[in-house]
Amino acid sequence: MVYPAFYSLHLAMLNKSMEHFVGLSNFTFLFKRDLFWMVVxxxxxxxxxxxxxxxxxxxILAHFVxxxxxxxxxxxxxxxxxxxxxxxxxxTLAWFWLFDPSYSxxxxxxxxxxxxxxxxxxxxxxxxxxxxxxxxxYGAPFFLIMxxxxxxxxxxxxxxxxxxxxxxxxxxxxxxxxxxxxNIISITVLFxxxxxxxxxxxxRILTAGxxxxxxxIFATWAFKLGIEGNDIPLGACVSLFMFPILGVTAxxxxxxxxxxxxxx
Numbered sequence: 094m095v096y097p098a099f100y101s102l103h104l105a106m107l108n109k110s111m112e113h114f115v116g117l118s119n120f121t122f123l124f125k126r127d128l129f130w131m132v133v134x135x136x137x138x139x140x141x142x143x144x145x146x147x148x149x150x151x152x153i154l155a156h157f158v159x160x161x162x163x164x165x166x167x168x169x170x171x172x173x174x175x176x177x178x179x180x181x182x183x184x185t186l187a188w189f190w191l192f193d194p195s196y197s198x199x200x201x202x203x204x205x206x207x208x209x210x211x212x213x214x215x216x217x218x219x220x221x222x223x224x225x226x227x228x229x230x231y232g233a234p235f236f237l238i239m240x241x242x243x244x245x246x247x248x249x250x251x252x253x254x255x256x257x258x259x260x261x262x263x264x265x266x267x268x269x270x271x272x273x274x275x276n277i278i279s280i281t282v283l284f285x286x287x288x289x290x291x292x293x294x295x296x297r298i299l300t301a302g303x304x305x306x307x308x309x310i311f312a313t314w315a316f317k318l319g320i321e322g323n324d325i326p327l328g329a330c331v332s333l334f335m336f337p338i339l340g341v342t343a344x345x346x347x348x349x350x351x352x353x354x355x356x357x
Contacts, residue, residue, distance in 0.1 A: 151236020
């Protein structure tokens, strides 16, 4: 891990032909491009929105599975984990056909209700919605299995004590479940943010960054500049910008966990 990181930094300080050292010129060139800041904005929106919905859906599904009879839990866990087990490139191809403008199953449903077709991958707003939807579908089972394990570790006596004190269902979740799960929620969110920021398969297969670069994130734009555009140093520059963003995020989350541990 250390060697590729420093080698990427070395590449980012070379010219396009990788023959001369140019220092921070590539970085200053990116700072002056509006497209770069649009990619930063889109990457943050993509990652934050997807992680929020994955955490929310995973939390709801974990409660559902935790409350079904014990004999049925294994069946439900197996079915709900299927999206996470399937290779993302393969499952994204299936979603690509679901979004296809000519043969879209979603548009067929809309037509059934006398509604107009939607150009899912051809309009910027719907394209962003589509890539986030697929990422949520793929990543929510990870939150499910982590939260389900955390729920199993919450002592039943705490719920009984809260019920004796007159707590309702929502108060049990707010004052018992969430405080007991805070650490696992923080770690899961951090891990998912890292994976989502570095996501490549879903955006590349569905939109390839289009339409008009409106769905590019760091990984896909770095690929476009570095591999397709034959400018490896500039692509390395784009990929390196993920590190400070994720580093600051990780520092805040881990500091919060450490502070709670010291208080305990």
